[in-house]
Amino acid sequence: xxxxxxxxxxxxxxxxxxxxxxxxxxxxxxxxxxxxxxxxxxxxxxxxxxxxxxxxxxxxxxxxxxxxxxxxxxxxxxxxxxxxxxxxxxxxxxxxxxxxxxxxxxxxxxxxxxxxxxxxxxxxxxxxxxxxxxxxxxxxxxxxxxxxxxxxxxxxxxxxxxxxxxxxxxxxxxxxxxxxxxxxxxxxxxxxxxxxxxxxxxxxxxxxxxxxxxxxxxxxxxxxxxxxxxxxxxxxxxxxxxxxxxxxxxxxxxxxxxxxxxxxxxxxxxxxxxxxxxxxxxxxxxxxxxxxxxxxxxxxxxxxxxxxxxxx
Amino acid sequence: xxxxxxxxxxxxxxxxxxxxxxxxxxxxxxxxxxxxxxxxxxxxxxxxxxxxxxxxxxxxxxxxxxxxxxxxxxxxxxxxxxxxxxxxxxxxxxxxxxxxxxxxxxxxxxxxxxxxxxxxxxxxxxxxxxxxxxxxxxxxxxxxxxxxxxxxxxxxxxxxxxxxxxxxxxxxxxxxxxxxxxxxxxxxxxxxxxxxxxxxxxxxxxxxxxxxxxxxxxxxxxxxxxxxxxxxxxxxxxxxxxxxxxxxxxxxxxxxxxxxxxxxxxxxxxxxxxxxxxx
Ligand SMILES: Nc1ncnc2c1ncn2[C@@H]1O[C@H](COP(=O)(O)OP(=O)(O)OP(=O)(O)O)[C@@H](O)[C@H]1O
Ligand SMILES: [Mg+2]
Numbered sequence: 001x002x003x004x005x006x007x008x009x010x011x012x013x014x015x016x017x018x019x020x021x022x023x024x025x026x027x028x029x030x031x032x033x034x035x036x037x038x039x040x041x042x043x044x045x046x047x048x049x050x051x052x053x054x055x056x057x058x059x060x061x062x063x064x065x066x067x068x069x070x071x072x073x074x075x076x077x078x079x080x081x082x083x084x085x086x087x088x089x090x091x092x093x094x095x096x097x098x099x100x101x102x103x104x105x106x107x108x109x110x111x112x113x114x115x116x117x118x119x120x121x122x123x124x125x126x127x128x129x130x131x132x133x134x135x136x137x138x139x140x141x142x143x144x145x146x147x148x149x150x151x152x153x154x155x156x157x158x159x160x161x162x163x164x165x166x167x168x169x170x171x172x173x174x175x176x177x178x179x180x181x182x183x184x185x186x187x188x189x190x191x192x193x194x195x196x197x198x199x200x201x202x203x204x205x206x207x208x209x210x211x212x213x214x215x216x217x218x219x220x221x222x223x224x225x226x227x228x229x230x231x232x233x234x235x236x237x238x239x240x241x242x243x244x245x246x247x248x249x250x251x252x253x254x255x256x257x258x259x260x261x262x263x264x265x266x267x268x269x270x271x272x273x274x275x276x277x278x279x280x281x282x283x284x285x286x287x288x289x290x291x292x293x294x295x296x297x298x299x300x301x302x303x304x305x306x307x308x309x310x311x312x
Numbered sequence: 313x314x315x316x317x318x319x320x321x322x323x324x325x326x327x328x329x330x331x332x333x334x335x336x337x338x339x340x341x342x343x344x345x346x347x348x349x350x351x352x353x354x355x356x357x358x359x360x361x362x363x364x365x366x367x368x369x370x371x372x373x374x375x376x377x378x379x380x381x382x383x384x385x386x387x388x389x390x391x392x393x394x395x396x397x398x399x400x401x402x403x404x405x406x407x408x409x410x411x412x413x414x415x416x417x418x419x420x421x422x423x424x425x426x427x428x429x430x431x432x433x434x435x436x437x438x439x440x441x442x443x444x445x446x447x448x449x450x451x452x453x454x455x456x457x458x459x460x461x462x463x464x465x466x467x468x469x470x471x472x473x474x475x476x477x478x479x480x481x482x483x484x485x486x487x488x489x490x491x492x493x494x495x496x497x498x499x500x501x502x503x504x505x506x507x508x509x510x511x512x513x514x515x516x517x518x519x520x521x522x523x524x525x526x527x528x529x530x531x532x533x534x535x536x537x538x539x540x541x542x543x544x545x546x547x548x549x550x551x552x553x554x555x556x557x558x559x560x561x562x563x564x565x566x567x568x569x570x571x572x573x574x575x576x577x578x579x580x581x582x583x584x585x586x587x588x589x590x591x
Contacts (some may be wrong), residue, residue: 030426057588079424084424090415094340104416106332107423152419152508 006065007032007160008053013062015048022048024215026062030193030208035186037223038195039203040212041304049086049212050164054084067159080110084156085166091151091169093138097129097148105155123151128177142169150178154185161185162186162192167201179205201298213304221245227293234275237261237288245283252273266291329425334436337403338342343441346399348450352384353395354387354453362460380461381479384453385553388486391449392493392546397522403441404501405515407434408584411511412591430537431473431502435577438498439491442523446490450483470554482553489549496542497522509591557588 004038023045034044051057053064055072063107064071069078072087084212091100098287101120105111108276111119127147128231137145143210153161166182182205202209203223210220219226236252237260238244244262248255251274253264266272272291279286294302337343361376361383376382409432411417420430457463466479474482501518508514525543529533538544545568548561 051418051588051590054418055424056418056421057590058586075424076426079422082422084419084422086418088415090419092336092414092416095336098341103332103336104419104423106328107420107425109424109426 002122005032005068006142007034007067008029008193009065010034010049010053011063011065013049013052014060015052015057016060017047018192021215023052026212026215026217028217028220029189029211032191033186033189034208035182035192035206036194037206037209038193039197039199039209039300040195041198044212044304045215046212047164050084050086050162050195053185054082054086054162055079056086076109076215080108080156081159082162083160084162085149085153086162086164086165086191088165088168089152091137091148096134096135096136097140097144097151098124098133100148101152101155102122104152109206111156119155122161123154124148126154126181127151128174136295143171143174145305146170147174150181160191160193162194165196166194167196167198169179174184174202199295199300200296209296212301218303219299223296226299227296232266232273232291232293233260233263234266235263235292236275236279236284236286237290238279238284238286240284243282243284247278251278259286262288319412328437329429333433334440337437338442340404347401347444348398350391350445350449351452352396353391354383354449355387356443357387357390357458358383358453358456360481364437376457377461380457380463381454381458381466382474383457383461383481384450385486386585387453388446388449388490391446391545392490395522396445396449396490396494397497399445400438400442400488400497401519401522402515403502404438404498405505405513405518406511407438407502408505408580409508409511409514410505412589415591417591418589419588428581429578431506431577431584433500433504435502438502439495442494442498443491446487450487454483468553468555469566472555474555485552485557488553489565490546492562492566492569493543493546496569496576498544499573499576499580500549503576503583505509505585506584508582513522540568544568 006029008028010026010028013023013028014021026049028049038046038049048057052059053066053071055075058072066074066078067081071078085301091097092103095103101123102116105116105120106113121130121133125129127150129144129147129151132140132144137148138150146166149214150166153163154184161182163182167178170178174234179201180196186192194202194206206223208221209223209226211218211226235246238250239256241262245257246254248262248264251270253266253270255262255264266275272289275287276289279289358376358380395555411420421427425433463476465473465475466482467473468482481587497518500521501514504510504517505514522543525541526546527536528540529543545561545565548565551558551561
């Protein structure tokens, strides 16, 4: 994959706050057209990474290419093609939702004032805020502000959307709407880079995933790759537990006998069909066999540790 | 769904942000409250003079009761040391720090507003307010003066008399003088505002500096410093009330304020151009 093909590519990206490395040697590669999930526990450096990618904070070391152009030097030509939600929405509380969007749209130099009203209305429509367009943002609920933040990212056609926890504070309908919205944007060709804590969310939505832990990237790839690297387990339902244990043992597995069958951890190379064949060959009465991949959540915890305390 | 490569923004678009800035500034209730408070200064002066006009007061009181138009000049003079710097401190101190504390700064910058453009637009907004503030004082003064007292041709400091239209020209010149006087302070406020994400802190610091400069200007031991203080020519507008107009103090004042704009504008740029926006 060449640099021009990646929507976001960082090499050795590092950000130090004093002696703390908030982001440490990050090599991120977000392919064009992907819905890229950016995972990590609190304080692992997701928002800091996003700030550097968008030119808000400077990198201590390392390089960033955004839509194939170097950041922050190409900021003026690249950022109009990028919509962003960074660390929650932020608006002028004394202005209405629509007035806030008009203000931020006026700050985007290539955006045309002739189409402004129409684009603002369309963006508000897209996030379901049409009826609250004239309401002052002070009077917005948390989820309404979040929706307005997403609307701001959608004010113009974008090649890339960078969304930092877009579903934070949204009701279930809102969450689902945002998921649908992201999918439809991706179908139109927009690359979506989305950070989240909600693993089920990411699992349902994303094509690619990267996992941060304490400033470092601990995994990156397609969702399937990430899951496959993780442990998977074969569960054999059979009355002949003793025989099954023996067969699986011969295949090099470490089986555990249960009441109604046997389970064993599969290593990556052994295919489930070979297990089935060996069992049948040995005359084990197989009533059911299933391979269970680790859930993303289990994989996530395995990668980033069990501890609840924030690395600081 | 990519769009055409952005070319240099045509002028209409370059001014879109300035228009938006002014509309945000003048749609805030806070801005109107400050302008209303400023308008109250000449109104109170007028009422006070009206109430005690029978007794013998200082000369300017007598001048006011003879000609209501003087209320505007008096109101402006009274506002210069404290009320005007106070409101300028609020507006200029809020420029960057206010956006940072709301979090809108990061959205303006990723829109993307260039950092230099944002500084220029913010400063222009503060400058417009610096002009609006003395204008409001003068207009309120004329209004209340006309209401409470007789008005007529104005006798200038040089002894000549000008009619209402002549007075209007002088009043506008005076507003311009005061606005220019406040530009240096606005630049200081802009710089202080880039240092913090707490707008109240930037406002307070700016106001304190305005007070400190005026105090230093009264200390005879520091007379070498006086011509360099941004407040030094704040009361130098009397020359505009002579015929012919003497432009010396206007020019000196403008030059000094330009120096402050260049210096603190440069500092603000140096600070803001590379600052990490972490709010
Ligand atoms: N302005 C700052 N000064 C010093 N340290 C900071 C600053 N901002 C962030 N950090 C540190 O950088 C690290 C990463 O923070 P960051 O906000 O990027 O985390 P995050 O992954 O976005 O977390 P969350 O999931 O809670 O949003 C944290 O340890 C944090 O303490
Ligand atoms: Mg974060």
